[in-house]
Structures are given as structure tokens and as C-alpha cells.
Amino acid sequence: MTDGITEDAVLELLRIIVSIPSINPAFRMPGDDPASFGEAALARALGDWLEANGIAAELDEVTAGRPNLVARIAGRSGGPAMLWEGHLDTVQVTGMEAPFVPRLENGRLHGRGAVDDGGCVAAFLLALRALSRDPPPGDVEFCAAMDEEYAYKGVLHHLDRGGSFALGVAGEPTELQVVRACKGCVRWEVTLEGRSAHTARPEEGMSALDAGRRLLDLYDAEMATRTGTHSLLGPATLVTTGFEAGEGPNTVPSRARLRFDYRYLPSETGAEVYKAFRAVAEGLAGALPGIAVTVGAPFVDSSAMDVPDVASVVSRMAAICRERGLPDAAIGVPFGSDATKMVNLSAIPTIVFGPGRIEEAHSIDEFVEVADVVLAARMLVDLARATG
Known part of the structure; x- marks a missing residue:
């Protein structure tokens, strides 16, 4: 047969x-x-x-x-x-x-x-x-x-x-x-809202794009604290997969949206990861008065x-x-x-x-x-x- x-x-x-x-x-x-x-x-x-x-x-x-x-x-x-x-x-x-x-x-x-x-x-x-x-x-x-x-x-x-x-x-x-x-994968978005202004008088506005750049720095700092690794998988990773901002060539951007993809280790959970990075993002509002921060719930969480x-x-x-x-x-x-x-x-x-x-x-x-x-x-x- x-x-x-x-x-x-x-x-x-x-x-x-x-x-x-x-x-x-x-x-x-x-x-x-x-x-x-x-x-x-x-x-x-x-x-x-x-x-x-x-x-x-x-x-x-x-x-x-x-x-x-x-x-x-x-x-x-x-x-x-x-x-x-x-x-x-x-x-x-x-x-x-x-x-x-x-x-x-x-x-x-x-x-x-x-x-x-x-x-x-x-x-x-x-x-x-x-x-x-x-x-x-x-x-x-x-x-x-x-x-x-x-x-x-x-x-x-x-x-x-x-x-x-x-x-x-x-x-x-x-x-x-x-x-x-x-690895597991958790993905979320962060929306930042500032205040638009004419680019001739930028001091009257609050740039959501600049706030997004600051958020990326804070996320890099958070990643530096995550030193865990796995013998087969290596370390966790974070990738910014989207950054949208800007209304016009002569307007201070009043809104920005960033999207993130974190590949986590079996020792982590998506809920724990998201909670930590949400806290980092929400702390931006205190550091930059005038910036409103909204962290969306994870739209993907696939376990490790x-x-x-x-x-x-x-x-x-x-x-x-x-x-x-x-x-x-x-x-x-x-x-x-x-x-x-x-x-x-x-x-x-x-x-x-x-x-x-x-x-x-x-x-x-x-x-x-x-x-x-x-x-x-x-x-x-x-x-x-x-x-x-």
C-alpha cells in the first residue's frame, strides 16, 4: 500500500x-x-x-x-x-x-x-x-x-x-x-493632542509631533530597563510601526498618533507589558502640560x-x-x-x-x-x- x-x-x-x-x-x-x-x-x-x-x-x-x-x-x-x-x-x-x-x-x-x-x-x-x-x-x-x-x-x-x-x-x-x-506580541496605539498655531508664532501652539518624539525617547528608556532574555528567543523588542502627525505646512501639529508592536518573552504577559508602557505614555501629560494623552487598548495580544x-x-x-x-x-x-x-x-x-x-x-x-x-x-x- x-x-x-x-x-x-x-x-x-x-x-x-x-x-x-x-x-x-x-x-x-x-x-x-x-x-x-x-x-x-x-x-x-x-x-x-x-x-x-x-x-x-x-x-x-x-x-x-x-x-x-x-x-x-x-x-x-x-x-x-x-x-x-x-x-x-x-x-x-x-x-x-x-x-x-x-x-x-x-x-x-x-x-x-x-x-x-x-x-x-x-x-x-x-x-x-x-x-x-x-x-x-x-x-x-x-x-x-x-x-x-x-x-x-x-x-x-x-x-x-x-x-x-x-x-x-x-x-x-x-x-x-x-x-x-x-515570542508573544502586543500592539497598541497612543494618540497625543496638543494645540495648533501658525508656524510664524509656534510659541502659541503645543506640537503633538514633538510630544510624540518625546514619547519615543521615554519608550527607549523603558526598554533599557528590560534586560530579560531567553535562551532561544533573545530579548524582547519594541518597534514603532506608525507615526502620523501634521495638518498643514504652516501649522503646528495639534494631533499625533503612534502605533507600537512589542514582542514579549514567555516570562512576560501582554497585559503586564501594556500596563507598563501605558503608564509611561500617560506620564507624558504631566511632563508636557497642555498635551492630552490617550492610550488605546491593545488591538492584538498574542501570547508567548x-x-x-x-x-x-x-x-x-x-x-x-x-x-x-x-x-x-x-x-x-x-x-x-x-x-x-x-x-x-x-x-x-x-x-x-x-x-x-x-x-x-x-x-x-x-x-x-x-x-x-x-x-x-x-x-x-x-x-x-x-x-x-
């Missing part, structure tokens, strides 16, 4: 995934084609593929018109159950030429969603099909989630359904390495994770990497994924694993190596069979 995991099978799935647009609606801009947004069409197509291959599939609607796709393989002997999770949504396609036309070149499948998260989703689906023909010891449940790229509603909804899982795999491009730790090196999912996949001649040392990454929710909300020891490089995700020329997807699928099968 062959496992059915071939490059042709990978290409069949990747062509479906790329050719059916599934941009997260959070990224829709005026004038965009509404047909390119949302996960429903892709979820239906992949559900049809599962059904055609004898695997029952469920479209579980999370919000109106935006479902998760869920499938399950029953284990043969009551072994530990496993949750696999990938995501259906992609980011925007600005600057791409023919983003939804799959293109095969030199063993690489190009197009939006090819590596993030198409390669992982294809690997999961082909592994499920192989396992359906020869079931593993324990149950394997797969959730292809909506909304991973913005607010994580898909994975949160799926975890709320309940279920007991001994281990998990979240699919993201990791170059087939085992990721057991990642640090799964122990001795967790069974880590050690078992490391052993599979060794058997395949791949690096077996578990690593940490600065980017987040739905794995953190599986770990921190449902206590499922979870690794991040998948084909492709994170550098290709969200890029103008996104691609995945077809051979790597084949190998990832076979490694997932190995992991399910080793879980007894």
Missing part, C-alpha cells in the same frame, strides 16, 4: 489553495474586489477534497460566512489524541502580479498562500489521507482555521469546542525544524510560549528529524502562531512545524518547495504513528 503522498498530490492541493483567494477581510481596502476576501470558498473546496478521499469534513462557521474546516481520523487503539492546526486565510496581495495563478518553476509552487499556510495545509491533508488508510494508535483531529492572520478567532473557536489532546502541531513555515518557543524540551511532541519530532537527516535541535522564533493558544489556553503541548521559510511568507513572490511539502506530510504521518 502506497501512502499517496507524492509531488503530484501536493501540486493538486497547492493549486486549489492558491487559485481560490482567501485574504483575511481585516485587510480589505476601498476598491478591493470583495470576492478575494474570506475563507469560505477555500474551506468548501478543501472539504470537497477530503470527502472525495473518504474523510468526513465539517464546515464549522465561526463568524458569518467564515468557517473553520475540521476533519478527524479515529485511532485504532485508544492512543494519545493529537490536534493538528493550519490556517486558511492569507494576507493582502499588494504589488503581486497574478497572485492567484499557481506557477510551478524549478520545483517551487508560487502564489499567494503557497507557503503561508498552503504548504502546511497540504501536508496535513495528505497525512490525514495516508492515516485514514492505515489508522494510527490515537485520534488525529485537524482544524484548518480562519482568521489566523489577524485576531485568531478560528483557533479560539475550535479550542472552545473542547476535546482532550495530548499533543499538538501548528503548521507554519519552519524549514522542517521543530519550534518549541516563540515555551514548551519544555522534554515534552513528548518535541522529543518525538526531534527523533523523526534525526531519522530523516534533518537538524533535530528544537528552536525558538520571534513570530507568533496559533500554537500559543493551543499551549496557553488548552494546555496542549504543541510544536510549530512545516515546510518552507518564514521569509517567503507575505512576500511579493511567495513560494514553497514541493518536495518539502512531501517530506513534511510523511513526517506528520511518522509522528502520528509514533504516538502510541
Whole structure:
């Protein structure tokens, strides 16, 4: 019996995934084609593929018109159950030429969603099909989630359904390495309001732009006090991702808005980080009388994770990497994924694993190596069979 995991099978799935647009609606801009947004069409197509291959599939609607796709393989002997999770949504396609036309070149499948998260989703689906023909010891449940790229509603909804899982795999491009730790991310905005004036008499105004510059200095000083680090992740980081100010070329700016992205360590929480930086920003009002400060609530807070090196999912996949001649040392990454929710909300020891490089995700020329997807699928099968 062959496992059915071939490059042709990978290409069949990747062509479906790329050719059916599934941009997260959070990224829709005026004038965009509404047909390119949302996960429903892709979820239906992949559900049809599962059904055609004898695997029952469920479209579980999370919000109106935006479902998760869920499938399950029953284990043969009551072994530990496993949750696999990938995501259906992609980011925007600005600057791409023919983003939804799959293109095969030199063993690489190009197009939006090819590596993030198409390669992982294809690997999961082909592994499920192989396992359906020869079931593993324990149950394997797969959730292809909506909304991973913005607010994580898909994975949160799926975890709320309940279920007991001994281990998990979240699919993201990791170059087939085992990721057991990642940074969290909290994002917020600060609005500063001053007083406009003619630039010929700037002393009559209060520049919100200058106040924003002062805020950046204060945030740098706060970062200098944060000396914690992690053996796999390094230090926390803060990036200013937006700074908007100014009404006209001869007007003292009366309003400024700044946006921040803080990547935090497993020893921190987003709530603690936000509270500290909110206090710093609010202190600016006392230091600069006349400046009003409003710190918006976090619009993203995705937790960090640090799964122990001795967790069974880590050690078992490391052993599979060794058997395949791949690096077996578990690593940490600065980017987040739905794995953190599986770990921190449902206590499922979870690794991040998948084909492709994170550098290709969200890029103008996104691609995945077809051979790597084949190998990832076979490694997932190995992991399910080793879980007894």
C-alpha cells in the first residue's frame, strides 16, 4: 500500500489553495474586489477534497460566512489524541502580479498562500489521507482555521469546542525544524493632542509631533530597563510601526498618533507589558502640560510560549528529524502562531512545524518547495504513528 503522498498530490492541493483567494477581510481596502476576501470558498473546496478521499469534513462557521474546516481520523487503539492546526486565510496581495495563478518553476509552487499556510495545509491533508488508510494508535483531529492572520478567532473557536489532546502541531513555515518557543506580541496605539498655531508664532501652539518624539525617547528608556532574555528567543523588542502627525505646512501639529508592536518573552504577559508602557505614555501629560494623552487598548495580544524540551511532541519530532537527516535541535522564533493558544489556553503541548521559510511568507513572490511539502506530510504521518 502506497501512502499517496507524492509531488503530484501536493501540486493538486497547492493549486486549489492558491487559485481560490482567501485574504483575511481585516485587510480589505476601498476598491478591493470583495470576492478575494474570506475563507469560505477555500474551506468548501478543501472539504470537497477530503470527502472525495473518504474523510468526513465539517464546515464549522465561526463568524458569518467564515468557517473553520475540521476533519478527524479515529485511532485504532485508544492512543494519545493529537490536534493538528493550519490556517486558511492569507494576507493582502499588494504589488503581486497574478497572485492567484499557481506557477510551478524549478520545483517551487508560487502564489499567494503557497507557503503561508498552503504548504502546511497540504501536508496535513495528505497525512490525514495516508492515516485514514492505515489508522494510527490515537485520534488525529485537524482544524484548518480562519482568521489566523489577524485576531485568531478560528483557533479560539475550535479550542472552545473542547476535546482532550495530548499533543499538538501548528503548521507554519519552519524549514522542517521543530519550534518549541516563540515570542508573544502586543500592539497598541497612543494618540497625543496638543494645540495648533501658525508656524510664524509656534510659541502659541503645543506640537503633538514633538510630544510624540518625546514619547519615543521615554519608550527607549523603558526598554533599557528590560534586560530579560531567553535562551532561544533573545530579548524582547519594541518597534514603532506608525507615526502620523501634521495638518498643514504652516501649522503646528495639534494631533499625533503612534502605533507600537512589542514582542514579549514567555516570562512576560501582554497585559503586564501594556500596563507598563501605558503608564509611561500617560506620564507624558504631566511632563508636557497642555498635551492630552490617550492610550488605546491593545488591538492584538498574542501570547508567548515555551514548551519544555522534554515534552513528548518535541522529543518525538526531534527523533523523526534525526531519522530523516534533518537538524533535530528544537528552536525558538520571534513570530507568533496559533500554537500559543493551543499551549496557553488548552494546555496542549504543541510544536510549530512545516515546510518552507518564514521569509517567503507575505512576500511579493511567495513560494514553497514541493518536495518539502512531501517530506513534511510523511513526517506528520511518522509522528502520528509514533504516538502510541
